[in-house]
Amino acid sequence: MQSTWRRSHRWIGRMDKYLVRHVSRFPGGGHDDFFRRLSAAANHGKLWMGAAAVMAAFPGKPRRAALHGLIAQAVASAVTNMGFKTLLPRARPLPEHLPVFRFVHPQPTSSSMPSGHSASAVAFATGAGLIHPALGAVLAPVAAGVAYSRVHTGAHWPSDVVFGSALGAGAALVTRKWWPVRPPIPDTARAWTDAAELPGGEGLSIVVNTLGGSFKEETADALREVFPKAYINAVQPEADLRQEIEATLNHPGTKALGVWGGDGTVGAAAAAAVEHSLPLLVLPGGTLNHFARDAGTGSLKEAVLAANNGEAALSDTGLVEVERGLPDEPETSHLLMLNTSSIGLYPNFVRRREQLTPALGKPLAGVVAMFRTYAAGTPVTLAVDGVRHRVWIAYLGRGRYYPRDHAPLLRPVLDDGVLDVRLITADERFARIRLLWSVVTGTVSTSRITHLREATEVEIDAGGAPMALAVDGEALAGVRRVRYRVTPRSLIYYSPRPLKGNQP
Numbered sequence: 118m119q120s121t122w123r124r125s126h127r128w129i130g131r132m133d134k135y136l137v138r139h140v141s142r143f144p145g146g147g148h149d150d151f152f153r154r155l156s157a158a159a160n161h162g163k164l165w166m167g168a169a170a171v172m173a174a175f176p177g178k179p180r181r182a183a184l185h186g187l188i189a190q191a192v193a194s195a196v197t198n199m200g201f202k203t204l205l206p207r208a209r210p211l212p213e214h215l216p217v218f219r220f221v222h223p224q225p226t227s228s229s230m231p232s233g234h235s236a237s238a239v240a241f242a243t244g245a246g247l248i249h250p251a252l253g254a255v256l257a258p259v260a261a262g263v264a265y266s267r268v269h270t271g272a273h274w275p276s277d278v279v280f281g282s283a284l285g286a287g288a289a290l291v292t293r294k295w296w297p298v299r300p301p302i303p304d305t306a307r308a309w310t311d312a313a314e315l316p317g318g319e320g321l322s323i324v325v326n327t328l329g330g331s332f333k334e335e336t337a338d339a340l341r342e343v344f345p346k347a348y349i350n351a352v353q354p355e356a357d358l359r360q361e362i363e364a365t366l367n368h369p370g371t372k373a374l375g376v377w378g379g380d381g382t383v384g385a386a387a388a389a390a391v392e393h394s395l396p397l398l399v400l401p402g403g404t405l406n407h408f409a410r411d412a413g414t415g416s417l418k419e420a421v422l423a424a425n426n427g428e429a430a431l432s433d434t435g436l437v438e439v440e441r442g443l444p445d446e447p448e449t450s451h452l453l454m455l456n457t458s459s460i461g462l463y464p465n466f467v468r469r470r471e472q473l474t475p476a477l478g479k480p481l482a483g484v485v486a487m488f489r490t491y492a493a494g495t496p497v498t499l500a501v502d503g504v505r506h507r508v509w510i511a512y513l514g515r516g517r518y519y520p521r522d523h524a525p526l527l528r529p530v531l532d533d534g535v536l537d538v539r540l541i542t543a544d545e546r547f548a549r550i551r552l553l554w555s556v557v558t559g560t561v562s563t564s565r566i567t568h569l570r571e572a573t574e575v576e577i578d579a580g581g582a583p584m585a586l587a588v589d590g591e592a593l594a595g596v597r598r599v600r601y602r603v604t605p606r607s608l609i610y611y612s613p614r615p616l617k618g619n620q621p
Contacts (some may be wrong), residue, residue: 133274137210140268150169156266159234161620164263165190165241172245172252182248184228186256186290189244193236193288197281200229210271225272232273232281235264236610239285239299247293308532312396312429312609320372321398321424324365324381328354336402337378345422347375355593358382362389368369371395373424373611379403380456385588388453392435396609398424407456411528413612423611431606435515437588440598444581447597449578455608456528457518458588458601460511460577461497466490488553496543500578507543509552509566511577513601514539521562532606536575 158164158408165186174182207230227233238260246253264282267273273281315321319342319455325337337351348368352361366374366389375398376386383399383406390397399409400420412432414420423429435454442448466486473482496507518525545551545565555564562569576598583595 118243125371128278132254133276136275137268137271140527150268152266155262156270156272156576159238159263159266162190162194162237162241164259165237168241168256168259178249179252180247181250185248185289186241186245189240189285189292190237191540192292193240193285194233196288197231197233197236197284198227201231201280201284202233205230207274209276210274220405230277230310231284232264232267232277234267235273235278235281236285236288238263239282240288241285243289244292244301245284247289279468291441303352306530307430307612307614308606309614310429310431310609311612312427314427315344315347315373315398315424318347318375318424321347321375322365322368322371322373323347323349323375323377323398323400324358324362324382324386325349325351326358326376326378326403327351328378329620339417340377343417344375352469359385359389362386365392366395375400375424379406380408380590381420383408383453384453384591387434387455390609391607393451396429396611398611407528408610411531412610419613420611426613428614430531430610431611432608432610433515433534434604434607435513435536436602436604438600439586439593439596441583441593442597444597452588454513454515454588454601456515456589457525458513458586458599460499460584460586460599461508462490462494466510496548497584498580498582499584500580501538501540502572502576503567505580506540506568507548508540509542509543509548510539510540513537513575513606517571517601534603534605535571535573536601536603538568538572538575539572542566542568574600576600 125137168408169183169187171188172179206228209224209229228408242253242260245256266279267278268275313320323340338350340349350361350365352358362385373396374386376383377400382403387397398420399412399414401409409415414423437452437454437458438450439450440601462592464557469486469489477485480533496509499506499508499511514525516528516531517533517537519527547564555561561567578598583597586593586596586599
């Protein structure tokens with residue numbers, strides 16, 4: 118075995134010298150300066166960090182490609198410089214092997230085997246290309262140029278470059294599993310039904326929460342312009358919202374209830390619409406209005422189209438039974454859940470993510486928000502359907518949300534009959550490190566700290582200690598026990614139908 122290794126080592130050495138001799142015979146010219154500067158630009162990964170900064174300016178796949186490229190580069194650089202350079206000491210080419218005007222100065226002092234520049238270059242280009250193939254094709258010749266420049270300038274033997282490039286490609290492939298491709302989100306499906314046609318808003322009574330973050334004095338005027346025949350009740354901040362919703366519903370001739378506001382306002386209006394068996398038109402208002410997006414009425418144009426034509430669909434709702442007060446004298450109340458509920462640190466995470474999204478985009482904003490929220494936070498102890506956990510997040514979505522990780526954003530189907538249950542626990546050893554590592558590597562959905570399931574009923578008990586609960590963005594304090602269940606297809610909501618031939 119040892120003799121075979123020695124023969125292989127001698128053969129590689131002879132091949133390296135043969136190739137370097139041929140490189141040394143190339144005539145001098147402007148290409149010498151080009152490769153010298155390209156090699157220097159890649160020192161300490163500066164070239165790839167600059168490329169990542171440019172790519173990150175474009176949301177979506179370019180930004181994800183930049184992130185994966187940097188992760189792959191970091192791994193390749195660490196393995197190369199802290200591992201193989203120590204295990205495989207090797208002298209670098211000598212000045213007599215290349216023309217002096219081409220030879221890099223000063224010569225690196227670390228082991229020649231393998232090439233760290235080549236490892237980083239191939240890792241970044243391959244890592245980015247796995248996410249965004251077109252960007253990978255653009256980066257590939259640059260990475261190849263950097264790898265070749267290390268031979269052209271005498272910094273490495275060709276076999277050093279080949280080995281380093283293999284390490285870089287391997288790092289990109291390994292880290293690809295750390296940042297998996299998001300599963301495809303299914304097409305939006307609707308349980309279509311008919312509702313009252315509301316031409317010009319005739320028969321439509323709209324409640325407008327003027328406390329919402331998007332409300333302006335012109336909001337009511339804009340609604341009157343698109344719904345000239347509607348009754349519009351602009352609720353002032355000091356008024357009782359639920360009483361005003363009831364008063365709006367009782368307006369003579371009301372055939373449907375419209376609502377302009379955030380998640381909490383929409384949830385209250387939905388509860389009233391279900392109780393009175395009226396269809397609900399959700400308008401795109403409020404600081405956060407997730408149901409309008411999911412219902413397909415994310416713009417006034419879409420909402421007007423659906424209302425005028427009487428186009429509607431059915432949605433499930435969630436019934437939330439909340440138990441508060443003293444253990445021996447509990448007070449029970451019931452809430453309708455239209456979107457989500459959470460316990461633990463999730464509300465703080467969402468607030469930070471929404472603040473950072475305009476500048477960073479949703480994926481990167483989710484990573485930064487997670488770090489800020491959970492670096493200093495503490496888990497809570499809960500019994501979920503009788504099983505005790507130490508929990509960072511207890512999250513329940515009314516319907517299946519995507520992606521399947523710590524930052525659910527989209528809910529394409531509103532009548533799937535399930536509760537989307539997600540627990541991120543602190544039961545495991547080194548729980549905080551596991552959590553932060555899974556966020557960085559994009560493996561929250563597959564980590565041992567994450568528990569994903571679907572149910573139709575769920576009970577969460579704080580074990581006598583009060584907990585903070587949020588339902589559709591509305592916070593409730595002092596909660597000791599909460600029960601959830603699904604009420605199938607209990608809400609009629611207006612939604613514009615797709616063109617014939619494109620219906621799901």
